Amino acid sequence: MLLQNIFKMLDLNVIDDETNSKLQSRRMAIEKAGRFGAKVAAATLPVVLTMLPRIVKAQTQSAVDVLNYALTLEHLEASFYNIAIGNASNIANGIGAVTLDANAKRIVDLIAAHETAHVKLLRDALVAANALTAADPTVNTYDWTAKGNLGTDKGAAFADQATFLTVAQAFEDTGVRAYKGRAGELVGDMTYLPIALSIHSVEARHAAAIRMLRGQKGWVTGGTSTSNGTPAFTNGVYAASATSPGEDNTTQAGVDLKSLSALSTYSAGSLGEAFDEPLEPTTVLAIAGLFLK
Amino acid sequence: MNQDHLLEKQETDQDQSLVNLASRPISRKNFMLFSGATAVSAILLQSCSKDDDNTPASADVTLTNDDYGVLNYAYALEQLEAAFYTQVVATPYTGITASEKTMLTDIMYHEVAHVAFLKAALGTKAIGSLTPDFSSIDFTSKTSVLTTAQTFEDLGVSAYNGVAKHIKDANYLLAAGKIVSVEARHAAIIRETLNPNTAAFASAPTVATATGLDTLHTVPEVLAAAGKYIKNKITSNLPTT
Numbered sequence: 234m235l236l237q238n239i240f241k242m243l244d245l246n247v248i249d250d251e252t253n254s255k256l257q258s259r260r261m262a263i264e265k266a267g268r269f270g271a272k273v274a275a276a277t278l279p280v281v282l283t284m285l286p287r288i289v290k291a292q293t294q295s296a297v298d299v300l301n302y303a304l305t306l307e308h309l310e311a312s313f314y315n316i317a318i319g320n321a322s323n324i325a326n327g328i329g330a331v332t333l334d335a336n337a338k339r340i341v342d343l344i345a346a347h348e349t350a351h352v353k354l355l356r357d358a359l360v361a362a363n364a365l366t367a368a369d370p371t372v373n374t375y376d377w378t379a380k381g382n383l384g385t386d387k388g389a390a391f392a393d394q395a396t397f398l399t400v401a402q403a404f405e406d407t408g409v410r411a412y413k414g415r416a417g418e419l420v421g422d423m424t425y426l427p428i429a430l431s432i433h434s435v436e437a438r439h440a441a442a443i444r445m446l447r448g449q450k451g452w453v454t455g456g457t458s459t460s461n462g463t464p465a466f467t468n469g470v471y472a473a474s475a476t477s478p479g480e481d482n483t484t485q486a487g488v489d490l491k492s493l494s495a496l497s498t499y500s501a502g503s504l505g506e507a508f509d510e511p512l513e514p515t516t517v518l519a520i521a522g523l524f525l526k
Numbered sequence: 527m528n529q530d531h532l533l534e535k536q537e538t539d540q541d542q543s544l545v546n547l548a549s550r551p552i553s554r555k556n557f558m559l560f561s562g563a564t565a566v567s568a569i570l571l572q573s574c575s576k577d578d579d580n581t582p583a584s585a586d587v588t589l590t591n592d593d594y595g596v597l598n599y600a601y602a603l604e605q606l607e608a609a610f611y612t613q614v615v616a617t618p619y620t621g622i623t624a625s626e627k628t629m630l631t632d633i634m635y636h637e638v639a640h641v642a643f644l645k646a647a648l649g650t651k652a653i654g655s656l657t658p659d660f661s662s663i664d665f666t667s668k669t670s671v672l673t674t675a676q677t678f679e680d681l682g683v684s685a686y687n688g689v690a691k692h693i694k695d696a697n698y699l700l701a702a703g704k705i706v707s708v709e710a711r712h713a714a715i716i717r718e719t720l721n722p723n724t725a726a727f728a729s730a731p732t733v734a735t736a737t738g739l740d741t742l743h744t745v746p747e748v749l750a751a752a753g754k755y756i757k758n759k760i761t762s763n764l765p766t767t
Contacts, residue, residue, distance in 0.1 A: 347738035417696035437710035507639035
Protein backbone atom coordinates (compact mmCIF):
# COMPACT_ATOMS: atom_id res chain seq x y z
CA MET A 234 0.00 0.00 0.00
CA LEU A 235 2.84 2.31 0.86
CA LEU A 236 4.50 1.32 -2.36
CA GLN A 237 1.38 2.25 -4.29
CA ASN A 238 1.47 5.63 -2.65
CA ILE A 239 5.07 6.07 -3.61
CA PHE A 240 4.33 5.33 -7.24
CA LYS A 241 1.41 7.70 -7.09
CA MET A 242 3.78 10.34 -5.86
CA LEU A 243 6.19 9.63 -8.66
CA ASP A 244 3.40 10.29 -11.12
CA LEU A 245 2.60 13.52 -9.35
CA ASN A 246 6.22 14.55 -9.70
CA VAL A 247 5.98 14.43 -13.46
CA ILE A 248 2.94 16.65 -13.37
CA ASP A 249 4.69 18.91 -10.92
CA ASP A 250 7.67 19.43 -13.15
CA GLU A 251 5.37 20.74 -15.85
CA THR A 252 3.54 22.90 -13.38
CA ASN A 253 6.81 24.25 -12.12
CA SER A 254 8.06 25.33 -15.51
CA LYS A 255 4.81 27.17 -16.08
CA LEU A 256 5.19 28.63 -12.64
CA GLN A 257 8.67 29.86 -13.45
CA SER A 258 7.52 31.68 -16.53
CA ARG A 259 4.66 33.28 -14.62
CA ARG A 260 7.03 34.31 -11.90
CA MET A 261 9.40 35.81 -14.44
CA ALA A 262 6.52 37.76 -15.92
CA ILE A 263 5.77 39.23 -12.53
CA GLU A 264 9.38 40.08 -11.88
CA LYS A 265 9.65 41.78 -15.23
CA ALA A 266 6.51 43.73 -14.46
CA GLY A 267 8.21 44.89 -11.29
CA ARG A 268 11.36 45.96 -13.05
CA PHE A 269 9.94 47.82 -16.03
CA GLY A 270 8.52 51.32 -15.97
CA ALA A 271 5.11 52.15 -14.56
CA LYS A 272 3.55 52.25 -18.02
CA VAL A 273 4.57 48.70 -18.86
CA ALA A 274 3.68 47.51 -15.40
CA ALA A 275 0.22 49.00 -15.66
CA ALA A 276 -0.32 47.20 -18.94
CA THR A 277 0.82 43.89 -17.47
CA LEU A 278 -1.03 44.25 -14.20
CA PRO A 279 -4.36 42.64 -15.11
CA VAL A 280 -2.55 39.59 -16.46
CA VAL A 281 -0.49 39.35 -13.31
CA LEU A 282 -3.52 39.63 -11.09
CA THR A 283 -5.34 36.80 -12.82
CA MET A 284 -2.27 34.61 -12.47
CA LEU A 285 -1.74 35.08 -8.76
CA PRO A 286 -4.37 32.66 -7.44
CA ARG A 287 -3.10 29.95 -9.79
CA ILE A 288 0.44 30.42 -8.54
CA VAL A 289 -0.65 30.05 -4.94
CA LYS A 290 -2.58 26.92 -5.80
CA ALA A 291 0.28 25.40 -7.79
CA GLN A 292 2.75 26.02 -5.00
CA THR A 293 0.49 24.46 -2.43
CA GLN A 294 0.11 21.31 -4.54
CA SER A 295 3.87 21.10 -4.96
CA ALA A 296 4.44 21.59 -1.24
CA VAL A 297 1.87 18.90 -0.45
CA ASP A 298 3.68 16.42 -2.67
CA VAL A 299 7.04 17.20 -1.12
CA LEU A 300 5.60 16.91 2.38
CA ASN A 301 4.01 13.52 1.67
CA TYR A 302 7.28 12.34 0.18
CA ALA A 303 9.17 13.58 3.24
CA LEU A 304 6.64 11.92 5.54
CA THR A 305 7.10 8.59 3.76
CA LEU A 306 10.83 8.74 4.41
CA GLU A 307 10.39 9.96 7.98
CA HIS A 308 7.99 7.07 8.68
CA LEU A 309 10.71 4.66 7.60
CA GLU A 310 13.33 6.34 9.80
CA ALA A 311 11.04 6.72 12.81
CA SER A 312 9.93 3.08 12.59
CA PHE A 313 13.53 1.96 12.31
CA TYR A 314 14.70 3.89 15.38
CA ASN A 315 11.63 3.17 17.47
CA ILE A 316 11.97 -0.56 16.91
CA ALA A 317 15.64 -0.24 17.82
CA ILE A 318 14.88 1.34 21.19
CA GLY A 319 11.95 -1.02 21.87
CA ASN A 320 9.26 1.59 21.45
CA ALA A 321 7.22 0.37 18.50
CA SER A 322 4.88 -2.56 19.12
CA ASN A 323 2.55 -1.56 16.29
CA ILE A 324 5.30 -1.82 13.68
CA ALA A 325 7.86 -4.13 15.24
CA ASN A 326 6.32 -7.40 13.99
CA GLY A 327 7.86 -9.33 16.83
CA ILE A 328 11.31 -7.86 16.24
CA GLY A 329 13.11 -7.01 19.45
CA ALA A 330 15.16 -3.93 20.25
CA VAL A 331 18.83 -3.87 19.31
CA THR A 332 21.38 -4.04 22.12
CA LEU A 333 23.25 -0.74 22.13
CA ASP A 334 26.18 0.34 24.26
CA ALA A 335 25.77 3.55 26.28
CA ASN A 336 27.72 5.62 23.77
CA ALA A 337 25.42 4.65 20.90
CA LYS A 338 22.27 4.71 22.99
CA ARG A 339 22.51 8.39 23.92
CA ILE A 340 22.68 9.24 20.22
CA VAL A 341 20.06 6.78 18.99
CA ASP A 342 17.59 7.84 21.71
CA LEU A 343 17.73 11.47 20.64
CA ILE A 344 17.51 10.64 16.94
CA ALA A 345 14.47 8.43 17.61
CA ALA A 346 12.78 11.34 19.38
CA HIS A 347 13.55 13.71 16.49
CA GLU A 348 12.33 11.34 13.79
CA THR A 349 9.13 10.73 15.74
CA ALA A 350 8.68 14.49 16.01
CA HIS A 351 9.29 14.92 12.27
CA VAL A 352 6.56 12.38 11.51
CA LYS A 353 4.10 14.13 13.79
CA LEU A 354 4.95 17.57 12.43
CA LEU A 355 4.59 16.57 8.77
CA ARG A 356 1.56 14.37 9.34
CA ASP A 357 -0.26 17.05 11.35
CA ALA A 358 0.49 19.63 8.66
CA LEU A 359 -0.88 17.35 5.92
CA VAL A 360 -3.95 16.40 7.93
CA ALA A 361 -4.61 20.08 8.57
CA ALA A 362 -4.37 20.71 4.82
CA ASN A 363 -6.60 17.69 4.13
CA ALA A 364 -3.81 16.40 1.91
CA LEU A 365 -2.39 13.34 3.65
CA THR A 366 -1.59 10.64 1.09
CA ALA A 367 1.44 8.95 2.71
CA ALA A 368 0.18 5.80 4.45
CA ASP A 369 0.86 5.14 8.12
CA PRO A 370 3.14 2.12 8.52
CA THR A 371 1.92 -1.20 9.92
CA VAL A 372 3.61 -4.44 11.02
CA ASN A 373 3.57 -5.49 7.36
CA THR A 374 5.06 -2.35 5.82
CA TYR A 375 8.78 -2.87 6.19
CA ASP A 376 11.31 -5.46 5.16
CA TRP A 377 14.13 -5.25 7.69
CA THR A 378 16.24 -7.73 5.72
CA ALA A 379 16.62 -5.12 2.97
CA LYS A 380 15.44 -7.69 0.42
CA GLY A 381 17.83 -10.21 1.94
CA ASN A 382 20.87 -7.97 1.72
CA LEU A 383 21.20 -7.99 5.52
CA GLY A 384 20.40 -11.67 5.99
CA THR A 385 17.34 -13.90 6.20
CA ASP A 386 16.14 -13.13 9.73
CA LYS A 387 13.19 -10.73 9.64
CA GLY A 388 14.96 -8.55 12.20
CA ALA A 389 18.31 -8.58 10.42
CA ALA A 390 18.71 -4.80 10.57
CA PHE A 391 18.55 -5.05 14.36
CA ALA A 392 20.78 -8.11 14.77
CA ASP A 393 23.57 -6.15 16.41
CA GLN A 394 24.79 -2.61 16.96
CA ALA A 395 27.19 -2.62 14.02
CA THR A 396 24.52 -3.69 11.50
CA PHE A 397 21.99 -1.28 12.94
CA LEU A 398 24.37 1.70 12.77
CA THR A 399 25.36 0.83 9.22
CA VAL A 400 21.73 0.97 8.12
CA ALA A 401 21.25 4.14 10.18
CA GLN A 402 24.11 5.85 8.34
CA ALA A 403 22.62 4.87 4.99
CA PHE A 404 19.20 6.21 6.02
CA GLU A 405 20.53 9.49 7.38
CA ASP A 406 22.85 10.22 4.46
CA THR A 407 20.00 9.35 2.08
CA GLY A 408 17.64 11.62 3.99
CA VAL A 409 20.00 14.56 3.63
CA ARG A 410 20.19 14.00 -0.13
CA ALA A 411 16.44 13.45 -0.45
CA TYR A 412 15.42 16.79 1.07
CA LYS A 413 17.94 18.59 -1.12
CA GLY A 414 16.58 16.79 -4.15
CA ARG A 415 13.20 18.45 -3.76
CA ALA A 416 14.08 21.82 -2.25
CA GLY A 417 13.84 23.39 -5.69
CA GLU A 418 10.11 22.65 -5.76
CA LEU A 419 9.69 24.84 -2.69
CA VAL A 420 11.45 27.94 -4.05
CA GLY A 421 9.87 30.99 -2.47
CA ASP A 422 7.61 28.95 -0.20
CA MET A 423 7.59 30.98 2.99
CA THR A 424 5.97 28.26 5.10
CA TYR A 425 7.18 24.84 4.06
CA LEU A 426 10.65 25.54 2.72
CA PRO A 427 11.96 26.68 6.13
CA ILE A 428 10.41 23.59 7.76
CA ALA A 429 11.87 21.24 5.17
CA LEU A 430 15.30 22.85 5.54
CA SER A 431 15.12 22.73 9.34
CA ILE A 432 14.49 18.99 9.12
CA HIS A 433 17.19 18.64 6.46
CA SER A 434 19.93 20.12 8.66
CA VAL A 435 18.87 18.02 11.64
CA GLU A 436 19.17 14.90 9.47
CA ALA A 437 22.69 16.08 8.63
CA ARG A 438 23.50 16.41 12.34
CA HIS A 439 22.18 12.88 12.87
CA ALA A 440 24.19 11.59 9.94
CA ALA A 441 27.39 13.10 11.32
CA ALA A 442 26.82 11.58 14.78
CA ILE A 443 26.04 8.12 13.41
CA ARG A 444 29.05 8.27 11.10
CA MET A 445 31.24 9.28 14.04
CA LEU A 446 29.97 6.31 16.06
CA ARG A 447 31.03 4.07 13.18
CA GLY A 448 34.50 5.58 12.99
CA GLN A 449 33.70 7.45 9.79
CA LYS A 450 34.21 11.16 9.24
CA GLY A 451 31.11 13.22 9.98
CA TRP A 452 31.00 14.41 6.37
CA VAL A 453 30.46 12.30 3.27
CA THR A 454 33.77 11.00 1.92
CA GLY A 455 33.61 10.19 -1.76
CA GLY A 456 30.95 8.87 -4.06
CA THR A 457 30.79 5.16 -3.26
CA SER A 458 29.57 2.92 -0.45
CA THR A 459 33.11 1.64 -0.04
CA SER A 460 34.52 5.12 0.52
CA ASN A 461 31.87 5.70 3.17
CA GLY A 462 32.21 2.35 4.91
CA THR A 463 28.83 0.86 4.03
CA PRO A 464 27.95 -2.34 2.15
CA ALA A 465 27.76 -2.44 -1.64
CA PHE A 466 23.95 -2.64 -1.74
CA THR A 467 23.87 0.94 -0.38
CA ASN A 468 26.12 2.33 -3.13
CA GLY A 469 23.24 4.42 -4.47
CA VAL A 470 23.28 6.45 -1.25
CA TYR A 471 26.56 8.02 -2.35
CA ALA A 472 26.88 7.46 -6.08
CA ALA A 473 25.81 9.55 -9.04
CA SER A 474 22.39 8.72 -10.45
CA ALA A 475 20.82 9.42 -13.82
CA THR A 476 20.04 12.99 -12.79
CA SER A 477 22.09 13.73 -9.67
CA PRO A 478 25.86 14.04 -9.28
CA GLY A 479 27.66 11.68 -6.90
CA GLU A 480 28.95 12.80 -3.53
CA ASP A 481 32.41 13.13 -5.06
CA ASN A 482 31.21 16.00 -7.26
CA THR A 483 33.65 18.90 -7.55
CA THR A 484 31.70 21.17 -9.92
CA GLN A 485 29.15 23.37 -8.17
CA ALA A 486 26.64 25.61 -9.96
CA GLY A 487 28.85 25.51 -13.04
CA VAL A 488 31.99 26.38 -11.10
CA ASP A 489 34.80 23.84 -11.47
CA LEU A 490 36.30 24.03 -7.99
CA LYS A 491 39.55 22.43 -9.13
CA SER A 492 40.12 25.36 -11.49
CA LEU A 493 40.02 27.99 -8.72
CA SER A 494 43.44 29.29 -7.72
CA ALA A 495 42.51 29.48 -4.03
CA LEU A 496 41.86 25.74 -4.11
CA SER A 497 44.76 24.69 -6.33
CA THR A 498 46.44 22.72 -3.54
CA TYR A 499 43.24 21.01 -2.42
CA SER A 500 42.49 17.35 -2.98
CA ALA A 501 39.42 16.34 -4.93
CA GLY A 502 38.38 14.46 -1.81
CA SER A 503 38.24 17.63 0.29
CA LEU A 504 36.34 19.50 -2.41
CA GLY A 505 33.82 16.67 -2.63
CA GLU A 506 33.36 16.60 1.15
CA ALA A 507 32.68 20.33 1.22
CA PHE A 508 29.36 20.00 -0.63
CA ASP A 509 26.56 17.49 -0.10
CA GLU A 510 24.63 16.42 -3.20
CA PRO A 511 20.92 16.03 -3.92
CA LEU A 512 19.19 12.82 -4.95
CA GLU A 513 16.00 12.65 -6.97
CA PRO A 514 12.92 10.72 -5.77
CA THR A 515 13.34 7.78 -8.17
CA THR A 516 16.69 6.79 -6.68
CA VAL A 517 15.74 7.68 -3.10
CA LEU A 518 12.65 5.49 -3.36
CA ALA A 519 14.67 2.69 -4.92
CA ILE A 520 16.93 2.77 -1.83
CA ALA A 521 13.98 3.08 0.57
CA GLY A 522 12.18 0.41 -1.46
CA LEU A 523 14.72 -2.18 -0.31
CA PHE A 524 13.13 -1.83 3.11
CA LEU A 525 9.52 -2.08 1.92
CA LYS A 526 7.62 -5.35 1.70
CA MET B 527 55.41 34.38 -0.80
CA ASN B 528 58.25 35.25 1.54
CA GLN B 529 57.78 36.46 5.05
CA ASP B 530 58.99 40.01 4.46
CA HIS B 531 56.66 40.45 1.58
CA LEU B 532 53.76 39.22 3.62
CA LEU B 533 54.62 41.45 6.56
CA GLU B 534 54.77 44.42 4.27
CA LYS B 535 51.43 43.58 2.75
CA GLN B 536 49.80 43.09 6.11
CA GLU B 537 49.87 46.83 6.54
CA THR B 538 47.05 47.17 4.07
CA ASP B 539 43.51 46.33 5.02
CA GLN B 540 43.12 44.19 1.98
CA ASP B 541 45.74 41.71 2.92
CA GLN B 542 44.48 41.21 6.42
CA SER B 543 41.20 40.32 4.82
CA LEU B 544 39.36 37.16 5.66
CA VAL B 545 39.50 35.92 2.11
CA ASN B 546 43.20 36.37 1.77
CA LEU B 547 43.88 34.83 5.14
CA ALA B 548 41.66 31.95 4.27
CA SER B 549 42.69 31.34 0.71
CA ARG B 550 46.40 31.10 1.35
CA PRO B 551 47.47 27.53 0.92
CA ILE B 552 48.99 26.25 4.14
CA SER B 553 52.46 25.77 2.77
CA ARG B 554 55.15 25.01 5.25
CA LYS B 555 56.35 28.59 5.06
CA ASN B 556 52.94 30.02 5.74
CA PHE B 557 52.32 27.53 8.45
CA MET B 558 55.47 28.65 10.20
CA LEU B 559 54.51 32.24 9.75
CA PHE B 560 51.09 31.69 11.19
CA SER B 561 52.30 29.55 14.01
CA GLY B 562 54.81 32.15 15.08
CA ALA B 563 53.92 35.28 17.01
CA THR B 564 53.81 37.48 13.94
CA ALA B 565 50.44 36.64 12.49
CA VAL B 566 48.72 36.58 15.83
CA SER B 567 50.15 39.88 16.94
CA ALA B 568 49.19 41.44 13.64
CA ILE B 569 45.60 40.44 14.27
CA LEU B 570 45.71 41.60 17.86
CA LEU B 571 47.28 44.90 16.90
CA GLN B 572 44.59 45.52 14.41
CA SER B 573 41.94 44.74 16.97
CA CYS B 574 43.45 47.31 19.29
CA SER B 575 43.34 49.90 16.57
CA LYS B 576 39.65 49.40 15.96
CA ASP B 577 38.70 52.80 17.35
CA ASP B 578 41.77 54.60 16.15
CA ASP B 579 40.69 57.36 13.81
CA ASN B 580 44.05 57.35 12.06
CA THR B 581 43.55 53.81 10.83
CA PRO B 582 41.52 53.50 7.64
CA ALA B 583 38.24 51.74 8.43
CA SER B 584 37.50 48.40 6.82
CA ALA B 585 35.31 48.97 3.81
CA ASP B 586 31.59 48.89 4.47
CA VAL B 587 29.62 46.36 2.48
CA THR B 588 25.98 46.26 1.48
CA LEU B 589 23.82 43.21 0.88
CA THR B 590 21.35 43.89 -1.91
CA ASN B 591 17.77 42.68 -1.72
CA ASP B 592 18.11 39.91 -4.31
CA ASP B 593 19.79 36.54 -4.75
CA TYR B 594 23.19 38.22 -4.97
CA GLY B 595 22.52 39.72 -1.57
CA VAL B 596 21.73 36.28 -0.16
CA LEU B 597 24.84 34.76 -1.70
CA ASN B 598 26.96 37.62 -0.41
CA TYR B 599 25.44 37.09 3.03
CA ALA B 600 26.58 33.47 2.81
CA TYR B 601 29.94 34.63 1.43
CA ALA B 602 30.45 36.92 4.42
CA LEU B 603 29.72 34.15 6.92
CA GLU B 604 31.91 31.67 5.06
CA GLN B 605 34.76 34.19 5.00
CA LEU B 606 34.45 34.46 8.76
CA GLU B 607 34.49 30.70 9.23
CA ALA B 608 37.36 30.12 6.81
CA ALA B 609 39.57 32.75 8.45
CA PHE B 610 38.76 31.32 11.86
CA TYR B 611 39.66 27.73 11.01
CA THR B 612 42.75 28.84 9.11
CA GLN B 613 43.94 30.49 12.30
CA VAL B 614 42.93 27.46 14.40
CA VAL B 615 44.94 25.12 12.17
CA ALA B 616 47.91 27.49 12.02
CA THR B 617 48.06 27.95 15.80
CA PRO B 618 46.59 24.77 17.32
CA TYR B 619 45.22 25.04 20.84
CA THR B 620 47.09 23.54 23.77
CA GLY B 621 46.66 19.79 24.03
CA ILE B 622 45.07 19.30 20.61
CA THR B 623 44.91 15.62 19.66
CA ALA B 624 45.85 14.26 16.24
CA SER B 625 42.23 13.41 15.45
CA GLU B 626 41.02 16.86 16.53
CA LYS B 627 43.64 18.46 14.30
CA THR B 628 42.57 16.30 11.34
CA MET B 629 38.94 17.17 11.98
CA LEU B 630 39.59 20.91 12.21
CA THR B 631 41.81 20.83 9.12
CA ASP B 632 39.06 19.06 7.18
CA ILE B 633 36.60 21.73 8.24
CA MET B 634 39.04 24.45 7.22
CA TYR B 635 39.29 22.90 3.75
CA HIS B 636 35.49 22.83 3.46
CA GLU B 637 35.06 26.45 4.55
CA VAL B 638 37.80 27.71 2.24
CA ALA B 639 36.14 25.78 -0.59
CA HIS B 640 32.81 27.44 0.24
CA VAL B 641 34.46 30.87 0.16
CA ALA B 642 36.16 30.22 -3.16
CA PHE B 643 32.99 28.80 -4.67
CA LEU B 644 30.79 31.72 -3.59
CA LYS B 645 33.36 34.25 -4.75
CA ALA B 646 33.53 32.59 -8.16
CA ALA B 647 29.76 32.18 -8.41
CA LEU B 648 29.19 35.83 -7.53
CA GLY B 649 31.88 37.13 -9.89
CA THR B 650 31.66 40.90 -10.14
CA LYS B 651 28.70 40.92 -7.74
CA ALA B 652 30.87 39.67 -4.87
CA ILE B 653 31.38 41.93 -1.87
CA GLY B 654 34.96 42.64 -0.92
CA SER B 655 37.12 40.74 1.48
CA LEU B 656 36.12 41.23 5.09
CA THR B 657 38.48 41.84 7.98
CA PRO B 658 38.14 39.54 10.99
CA ASP B 659 38.15 40.58 14.61
CA PHE B 660 39.17 37.54 16.63
CA SER B 661 40.28 39.52 19.68
CA SER B 662 37.68 37.78 21.84
CA ILE B 663 39.03 34.31 21.01
CA ASP B 664 41.86 32.61 22.90
CA PHE B 665 43.36 30.43 20.19
CA THR B 666 45.47 28.57 22.78
CA SER B 667 42.38 27.33 24.60
CA LYS B 668 40.44 24.28 23.42
CA THR B 669 37.30 25.52 25.12
CA SER B 670 37.53 28.99 23.58
CA VAL B 671 38.23 27.64 20.09
CA LEU B 672 35.57 24.92 20.08
CA THR B 673 32.95 27.12 21.70
CA THR B 674 33.56 29.71 18.98
CA ALA B 675 33.49 26.99 16.34
CA GLN B 676 30.14 25.77 17.64
CA THR B 677 28.81 29.33 17.60
CA PHE B 678 29.92 29.81 14.00
CA GLU B 679 28.59 26.46 12.76
CA ASP B 680 25.21 26.76 14.47
CA LEU B 681 24.96 30.38 13.33
CA GLY B 682 25.75 29.35 9.76
CA VAL B 683 23.11 26.62 9.76
CA SER B 684 20.47 28.95 11.21
CA ALA B 685 21.43 31.66 8.71
CA TYR B 686 21.08 29.45 5.63
CA ASN B 687 17.89 27.90 6.96
CA GLY B 688 16.45 31.32 7.74
CA VAL B 689 17.32 33.14 4.53
CA ALA B 690 16.61 30.33 2.03
CA LYS B 691 12.96 31.30 1.60
CA HIS B 692 14.09 34.58 0.04
CA ILE B 693 16.16 32.87 -2.68
CA LYS B 694 14.43 33.13 -6.06
CA ASP B 695 16.64 30.94 -8.23
CA ALA B 696 16.33 27.19 -7.66
CA ASN B 697 19.98 26.65 -8.58
CA TYR B 698 21.13 29.05 -5.88
CA LEU B 699 18.75 27.43 -3.40
CA LEU B 700 20.27 24.06 -4.21
CA ALA B 701 23.80 25.45 -3.82
CA ALA B 702 22.86 26.82 -0.40
CA GLY B 703 21.35 23.45 0.50
CA LYS B 704 24.56 21.66 -0.50
CA ILE B 705 26.54 23.87 1.86
CA VAL B 706 24.16 24.03 4.83
CA SER B 707 24.06 20.30 5.42
CA VAL B 708 27.85 20.20 5.52
CA GLU B 709 27.77 23.03 8.07
CA ALA B 710 25.28 20.99 10.11
CA ARG B 711 27.63 18.01 9.97
CA HIS B 712 30.43 20.26 11.23
CA ALA B 713 28.20 21.56 14.00
CA ALA B 714 27.39 18.05 15.22
CA ILE B 715 31.03 16.96 15.27
CA ILE B 716 32.26 20.16 16.94
CA ARG B 717 29.51 19.84 19.56
CA GLU B 718 30.48 16.22 20.15
CA THR B 719 34.15 17.18 20.55
CA LEU B 720 33.28 19.96 22.99
CA ASN B 721 30.82 17.85 24.99
CA PRO B 722 31.61 14.20 24.35
CA ASN B 723 29.29 11.39 25.40
CA THR B 724 26.27 13.65 25.71
CA ALA B 725 23.34 14.50 23.45
CA ALA B 726 24.97 17.81 22.51
CA PHE B 727 25.35 16.86 18.82
CA ALA B 728 21.74 17.83 18.21
CA SER B 729 20.41 19.03 21.55
CA ALA B 730 17.87 21.66 22.51
CA PRO B 731 17.55 24.57 22.29
CA THR B 732 19.37 24.54 18.93
CA VAL B 733 17.29 21.56 17.81
CA ALA B 734 13.83 21.79 19.37
CA THR B 735 12.92 18.55 21.12
CA ALA B 736 9.18 18.74 20.48
CA THR B 737 9.48 19.32 16.72
CA GLY B 738 12.95 18.03 15.84
CA LEU B 739 13.51 21.26 13.91
CA ASP B 740 16.77 23.18 13.66
CA THR B 741 16.95 26.86 14.55
CA LEU B 742 16.18 29.59 12.00
CA HIS B 743 17.63 33.05 12.33
CA THR B 744 16.78 36.18 10.41
CA VAL B 745 19.43 38.20 8.60
CA PRO B 746 19.47 40.96 11.26
CA GLU B 747 19.82 38.38 14.04
CA VAL B 748 22.74 36.68 12.31
CA LEU B 749 24.53 39.91 11.43
CA ALA B 750 24.15 41.12 15.01
CA ALA B 751 25.79 37.93 16.27
CA ALA B 752 28.51 37.86 13.60
CA GLY B 753 29.30 41.57 13.93
CA LYS B 754 31.45 40.94 16.97
CA TYR B 755 33.88 39.03 14.77
CA ILE B 756 33.91 41.26 11.68
CA LYS B 757 35.40 44.75 11.49
CA ASN B 758 33.51 45.82 8.39
CA LYS B 759 30.11 47.39 8.74
CA ILE B 760 27.61 45.19 6.89
CA THR B 761 24.42 46.91 5.80
CA SER B 762 21.64 44.58 4.76
CA ASN B 763 18.77 45.40 2.42
CA LEU B 764 17.55 41.80 2.60
CA PRO B 765 14.15 41.11 4.18
CA THR B 766 14.29 41.34 7.96
CA THR B 767 11.98 38.39 8.59
